[in-house]
Amino acid sequence: MRIDVVTIFPAYLAPLDEALVGRARRAGLLDVRVHDLRRWATGVHKAVDDAPYGGGPGMLMTAPVWGAALDEVAGSGEGVPRLLVPTPAGAPLTQRRAASWASEPWLVLACGRYEGIDARVLDDARRRMPVEEVSLGDYVLAGGEVAALVVVEAVSRLVPGVLGNPASAELDSFAEGTGGLLEAPAYTRPERWRDLDVPEVLRGGNHAVVDRWRRDRSLERTAAVRPDLLDALLARHGAAAFD
Numbered sequence: 551m552r553i554d555v556v557t558i559f560p561a562y563l564a565p566l567d568e569a570l571v572g573r574a575r576r577a578g579l580l581d582v583r584v585h586d587l588r589r590w591a592t593g594v595h596k597a598v599d600d601a602p603y604g605g606g607p608g609m610l611m612t613a614p615v616w617g618a619a620l621d622e623v624a625g626s627g628e629g630v631p632r633l634l635v636p637t638p639a640g641a642p643l644t645q646r647r648a649a650s651w652a653s654e655p656w657l658v659l660a661c662g663r664y665e666g667i668d669a670r671v672l673d674d675a676r677r678r679m680p681v682e683e684v685s686l687g688d689y690v691l692a693g694g695e696v697a698a699l700v701v702v703e704a705v706s707r708l709v710p711g712v713l714g715n716p717a718s719a720e721l722d723s724f725a726e727g728t729g730g731l732l733e734a735p736a737y738t739r740p741e742r743w744r745d746l747d748v749p750e751v752l753r754g755g756n757h758a759v760v761d762r763w764r765r766d767r768s769l770e771r772t773a774a775v776r777p778d779l780l781d782a783l784l785a786r787h788g789a790a791a792f793d
């Protein structure tokens with residue numbers, strides 16, 4: 551999979567050289583390319599922003615700079631990429647969306663700054679490629695770079711071969727393997743730590759019993775912390791969702 555990230559702060563994406571994503575890049579499983587948007591800026595000051603029409607606080611990133619950048623980046627490979635734009639106005643990032651993007655051959659992430667990007671940039675991009683706006687949550691960040699790091703990691707770990715043990719992803723919270731529930735509490739050695747013991751059932755070795763225990767703990771945890779997920783499962787699968 552190829553992933554391009556366009557930003558005015560390339561150094562913000564340095565963590566993509568580390569850990570899981572860094573290893574996958576060096577193994578040739580991911581082709582991650584970070585581009586400085588200012589490469590496409592013109593003029594002495596390489597300006598990438600201007601005042602918003604209609605007034606209002608702050609500045610907007612301009613269409614000509616982003617247009618030139620996306621033309622070159624999205625035109626530099628086989629086929630057509632899916633353009634992802636982190637923004638508070640986007641649809642929520644979910645495991646399901648990350649999983650769908652993990653099967654794409656090529657993603658381009660456009661990181662906005664200031665008050666965002668001139669709307670015509672996405673309107674124009676939609677004429678040539680699929681475009682999705684994605685939000686990490688209902689809070690305000692200074693730009694899209696942190697969200698881009700999150701999206702790249704959430705997607706990359708689902709790319710075949712990136713996780714050492716693919717089964718790890720199956721028991722994640724929100725994953726199909728946990729039925730879209732939060733994952734159960736997990737334990738490792740020592741068996742007793744301070745005055746706390748590992749639950750006996752996990753030490754017994756009966757996989758069917760362990761699976762049932764984990765399912766029950768997932769249901770309890772989800773009901774306590776994310777009842778909205780239970781409502782969604784009920785709506786989708788009826789009471790059978792909790793068998």
Ligand SMILES: Nc1c(O)cccc1[N+](=O)[O-]
Pocket residue numbers: 636637638684685686687688689690691692693694697
């Ligand atoms: N919330 C926010 C933002 O304020 C700026 C860029 C991206 C996001 N986001 O993805 O959630």
